[in-house]
Amino acid sequence: MSSVLPSPEPAGGPAAVAPSFSPLYQQIKALITRSLQGGEWKPGEPIPSETELAQRFKVSQGTVRKAIDELATENLLVRRQGKGTFVATHAEEKVQFRFLRLIPDEGEAGNMPRRFLDCRRLRAPADVAKALEIKSGEPVVQVRRLLYFRDRPVVLDDIWLVGAQFKGLTAERLSELRAPLYRLFESEFGVRMIRAEEKIRAVAASGASAQLLEVPEGAPLLSVERLSYTYGNRPVEWRRGLYDTTTHFYRNELN
C-alpha cells in the first residue's frame, strides 16, 4: 500500500505539473516496461504469470492486471487466455503490416513484393537529424526501396535510421532479406517500433520519383512522413513514403 517502489513518476515524460501522486499500477507498469526495455523478456516470449509478478512486486494480482491491461492496449504485450502474456513482436502474420495503411481498391491487402534501391551510411542532414533528435552530422543509414502491387510500383520509401542502433545494416543484408523490415530491426538490432506519427500531404511527382513510380511528372502522389518510436519514446526511424493512390488508398479510423 505504501510506496515501496522506485520511480514514482508515471510513464510518458515529464508532465507540466508534477503529479505528486502515482497509482501503484502505474509504478508496476513502469517496472514492467523497464524489463521489456532491458530485454529481460524477448519479443515473442511469455512474461511471468500475473500471480508470479504480483508476488515479485508485493502487490495484489488485480493491480498487476491493470498494469498489464494498459501495456496490452498499447500493443507492448499480447494476452492469450489460457496460455499467458507475451511480449509483442513483429514476427507475426497478423501484425506484420501494422503501420502500412495502404489498401488496394480491389483485391487483398496482402504482402507487397519489394526492391531495394540503395543502402548507404552517411552523416545526418539537418532536417533528418532534427526529426531523429540527434546532432546534425551524426551517422545515419539511408535505405530507399520500392513496393510493388501486381508488377506495378506503388510505394517509394526513403528511410533514415539512427546509425548507432543499426551497425551491421548493409545492402547485402537487405538484398537477401525475405522478412519485413521491422522484423529484421527487431531480431537483428533489438529495435522494436512501438508507435509512430505520420504527416500526410498531396504532392506532385518530381522527375526522379515519377520515373521510379512510373507515373507522369507532376502526377499527384501521397507523401507520408513517418517518425517511428521505440521503447522510452525515442525516435529511431524517419521515413518518407510516396504513394501512388490511383489503385490504392490510405485507410484511417477516427475514434
Next chain:
Amino acid sequence: MSSVLPSPEPAGGPAAVAPSFSPLYQQIKALITRSLQGGEWKPGEPIPSETELAQRFKVSQGTVRKAIDELATENLLVRRQGKGTFVATHAEEKVQFRFLRLIPDEGEAGNMPRRFLDCRRLRAPADVAKALEIKSGEPVVQVRRLLYFRDRPVVLDDIWLVGAQFKGLTAERLSELRAPLYRLFESEFGVRMIRAEEKIRAVAASGASAQLLEVPEGAPLLSVERLSYTYGNRPVEWRRGLYDTTTHFYRNELN
C-alpha cells in the same frame, strides 16, 4: 451472476461464430448504450453514479465500472473524477475538432472560418446511397462549404447526409450558424457522430475545385472521404474533403 439480462450478444455486430457466452459487463454495456441511444441521458448530462447503476442492474459496482470504462475509451462517455460520468458531446472546446486532422505547418490549429456554398435536398446518387446504406433515390441533403485559414481557402467539403435524419436542414439555418456542424447535428437533429472511417488519396485539382480553392488546375490535393457513424454503427454522413496541403498537413498517429 446468472444471466438475468436480455441480449446476451456482445456489441459490434454478428460475429463469425456465436460467442455462446457474454460477460456480464458486456451486457451492462449494451444496456447503457441502449439508454444513450434512446436518449434517456442527453449529451452533456451526467449519467447515474456507478453505485446507482449497480443497484439498478443488480450487479456489483466493479462490473458497472468495467462497462463504463469501455464506453469511456470509445468516447461515448466522459469520466470526471469527483463530479460524475457524462454523456460525450461535441459542445466542448476540447473535442470540437475531433475528426479534423488538418494541422497548419505554422501557427495554432484553431478554429477555421467557413463559407457555405450550397445546401440542397435531392435523391441519393448510387454511390452515395451505397456508402450510406440506403436505397438509391432516397432523400439526402447535400452541403458544400469552404474552410479558410488566414483568408485563404484550404478545405472544400462535399457533404451528404441521410435525408430522413436531417429534416429541417436548410441553407438559411446554416448561414446563421456559428457553431461547428457536428454540434448542430447533435443539438438540433439528435445525431451524434461516434466514429468515422476515412479513405485518403492524392488527386489533381479539377477546374471547379481548383477555382474554389484558388490553386492551379492539376495541383495536387488531398482527397479525404469520410464515412461517419452514429449509435448502433449506422452510417449517417458521407463527405469528401479536398485539402490544399501546401501550408497544412494531415496528422495521424499509429499505435
Next chain:
DNA sequence: GAGTGGTCTAGACCACGGC
C-alpha cells in the same frame, strides 16, 4: 488436472469537486 488469463464480488480507502 494444472496453470493461465478473464470475470465478478465486496469492501476499504484515496483524490477530487462542490456545497
Next chain:
DNA sequence: CCGTGGTCTAGACCACTCG
C-alpha cells in the same frame, strides 16, 4: 462535509490451453 470517480485488495469461480 458529502458524493463522485479512482485505486487496491482478497478471494471465488469461469473459460481456455495443453499435457
